[in-house]
Amino acid sequence: MASSTSCSQADGIIANKHELTPLEKHVMFFDINNDGIIYPSETYQAFRKMGRGIFRSMFAAVLIHFNLSHKTRLGKCPSLFFPIVVENIKYAIHGSDSGAYDSEGRFVQEKFEEIFKKHAKQNADSLTYNEVKELLKTNRKPKDYYGWANAFVDWNSLYDLGKNKNEILTKETVKAVYDGSLFEQIEKEHASK
Numbered sequence: 474m475a476s477s478t479s480c481s482q483a484d485g486i487i488a489n490k491h492e493l494t495p496l497e498k499h500v501m502f503f504d505i506n507n508d509g510i511i512y513p514s515e516t517y518q519a520f521r522k523m524g525r526g527i528f529r530s531m532f533a534a535v536l537i538h539f540n541l542s543h544k545t546r547l548g549k550c551p552s553l554f555f556p557i558v559v560e561n562i563k564y565a566i567h568g569s570d571s572g573a574y575d576s577e578g579r580f581v582q583e584k585f586e587e588i589f590k591k592h593a594k595q596n597a598d599s600l601t602y603n604e605v606k607e608l609l610k611t612n613r614k615p616k617d618y619y620g621w622a623n624a625f626v627d628w629n630s631l632y633d634l635g636k637n638k639n640e641i642l643t644k645e646t647v648k649a650v651y652d653g654s655l656f657e658q659i660e661k662e663h664a665s666k
């Protein structure tokens with residue numbers, strides 16, 4: 474017997490919800506109207522607020538929603554509106570990552586420290602682009618091509634958005650991506666220009 478909710482459009486709204494996990498905070502910047510569901514138009518707007526161009530923002534929205542929407546819809550039919558359900562974002566965690574989010578989307582301090590212990594060779598508190606590439610290579614699980622591609626996008630986007638004027642990624646910046654505060658900082662910096 475078909476479940477009456479199997480194709481429902483009524484996705485979870487974050488109401489009466491536990492405190493947001495760091496991974497949920499990471500994505501909430503993109504939920505412009507704060508209703509717990511991120512639509513591609515919201516991701517587009519969020520990228521624009523951070524100063525990205527029209528084409529890049531559209532490309533990012535299409536890529537992210539095409540890739541992640543179905544993973545957060547838990548048994549519901551894929552939706553042509555490509556919504557991402559924030560409270561299910563932990564199901565979008567992929568392999569070949571740093572492990573600094575655990576499977577529930579909580580922040581794992583030791584794994585975060587490991588990134589810098591292993592890869593920050595030039596300076597203990599920052600990463601150069603070559604060190605980011607090294608990190609990606611080291612984190613690769615054999616044949617996990619989906620994970621490799623996703624980790625590549627995560628870290629290259631972070632480097633692109635977060636690098637400072639000396640073209641390096643500071644530990645503070647990387648920390649700030651894990652709770653999403655980096656996106657607000659970048660928005661403010663962009664607005665003040």
Ligand code: HEM
Nearest residue numbers: 500503537557565566567570571572573574627628630631
């Ligand atoms: C410019 C925007 C973004 C940047 C720079 C960024 C960057 C990152 C970084 C660096 C990680 C950590 C990966 C690791 O620990 O190896 C991450 C994880 C993640 N991000 Fe983003 N992200 C962005 C936007 C988004 C958006 C819009 C979504 C979805 C709505 C999203 C969903 C995720 C998920 C599900 C993870 C967990 C992946 C994992 O650790 O396996 N991100 N992101």
Ligand SMILES: [Ca+2]
Nearest residue numbers: 506508510511
């Ligand atoms: Ca929304």
